[in-house]
Amino acid sequence: DTEVTQTPKHLVMGMTNKKSLKCEQHMGHRAMYWYKQKAKKPPELMFVYSYEKLSINESVPSRFSPECPNSSLLNLHLHALQPEDSALYLCASSQEPPSGGITDTQYFGPGTRLTVL
Amino acid sequence: AQSVTQPDIHITVSEGASLELRCNYSYGATPYLFWYVQSPGQGLQLLLKYFSGDTLVQGIKGFEAEFKRSQSSFNLRKPSVHWSDAAEYFCAVVTMDSSYKLIFGSGTRLLVRP
Numbered sequence: 001d002t003e004v005t006q007t008p009k010h011l012v013m014g015m016t017n018k019k020s021l022k023c024e025q026h027m028g029h030r031a032m033y034w035y036k037q038k039a040k041k042p043p044e045l046m047f048v049y050s051y052e053k054l055s056i057n058e059s060v061p062s063r064f065s066p067e068c069p070n071s072s073l074l075n076l077h078l079h080a081l082q083p084e085d086s087a088l089y090l091c092a093s094s095q096e097p098p099s100g101g102i103t104d105t106q107y108f109g110p111g112t113r114l115t116v117l
Numbered sequence: 118a119q120s121v122t123q124p125d126i127h128i129t130v131s132e133g134a135s136l137e138l139r140c141n142y143s144y145g146a147t148p149y150l151f152w153y154v155q156s157p158g159q160g161l162q163l164l165l166k167y168f169s170g171d172t173l174v175q176g177i178k179g180f181e182a183e184f185k186r187s188q189s190s191f192n193l194r195k196p197s198v199h200w201s202d203a204a205e206y207f208c209a210v211v212t213m214d215s216s217y218k219l220i221f222g223s224g225t226r227l228l229v230r231p
Contacts (some may be wrong), residue, residue, distance in 0.1 A: 004160075042207055042221035043161070056216055090160055098217030105151070106219060108161040 003027075004109035006091050012115045013081065021076040021112045023091030031097035032074040033106060034066060035090040043090055049074060050097035081116045088113050119144045121191075121208045123222035130198050131230045138193040138225050140182075140208030149211040150191045151219070152182055156204045164206075167191060178202070203229045 006027045013019050016102075023032065025045035031050050048056035049068040051092040074091060088111045094104040122141045130136050142148050149168050153161040165176025172184040178194045191208060208222040 040224075042224055045218050048216075048218075055217070080183075088158075092161075098211065098219075105163055105166060107163070108153075110160040111158075113158065 004091055004093055004107050006109040006112050008112060009110070010113045010115075013078065014117050015081060015083075017081075018077070018079045021089055021091075021097065023074040023076075023093075023109055024072055025093040025107075026072055027093065027095075027107070029093035029095050029107075030071065030072075031094045031104070032068065033092040033094075034074070034076055035087040035092065035108075037094065037111070038088055039087075042044075045074075048097070049107075053095060079084075081114075083116050086114055086116045118214070119148060119212045120211050120220060121150075121210045121222040123206075123208055123225050125147050125225045126223070127213050127226045127228065129228040129230060132200050136193075136202070136227070137209075138190045138206050138227070140193065140222060141188065142191060142208075142210050144210065144213065146213070147186070150184065151168070151209040152176065152180070152191075153194050153207045153209060153221075154178075154204050155207065155224075155225045161207065164193070172203045174194075198227075198229055200229045200231065203227055 007022045010084045034046040037043040043099040045067045052068045063080050067075040091109045092109045094106045096104045120143050151166045152164040155161050164180045165174045167174050167184045205224045207224045212218045
């Protein structure tokens, strides 16, 4: 089973709201990722968690706050977002974190379609 | 820095025809390369990957890709396209700096004529 689940599927929020995106995998993977994908563009990496610790932050604005409560769960907390943050947010996981000589396949969830009004 | 280029923004083929989607990479050594497919509004599904070894890689859904070092290419092929293959296709490479991140090409949208 190579399933990554994401909730909710769709989210509409105002600029003053606080909301969270959730990602879950039960494959025993030790790395989890958040990507942002704007319309007609490729996914762009936001964060990487390795063994439940944040290992990469691609200079993402602080209005996006990731959290990894345990090895199966990854959250993305959203606060004071801007309309330009509207996008498809994808979660992925891999067996091991990326490192030299070893590159595990990343498995993606279906995404959360976020609209900021 | 490593990168991939997908020169074709759109490709239209007739159902049953063969398909080749182009991907060119920039990296001096052997890169780690992937092809992913994304249906509208959906996440990404891995079609196939190349790390080393046999340069012809078989994937799911009847897709294959061939790694050609001399041409810095990793083109995706399918002998007979089905209407359900209509989607966005992304080639991706792993950066070999300290982050080993997955970097995607700009994508090729495949349209299938009945």
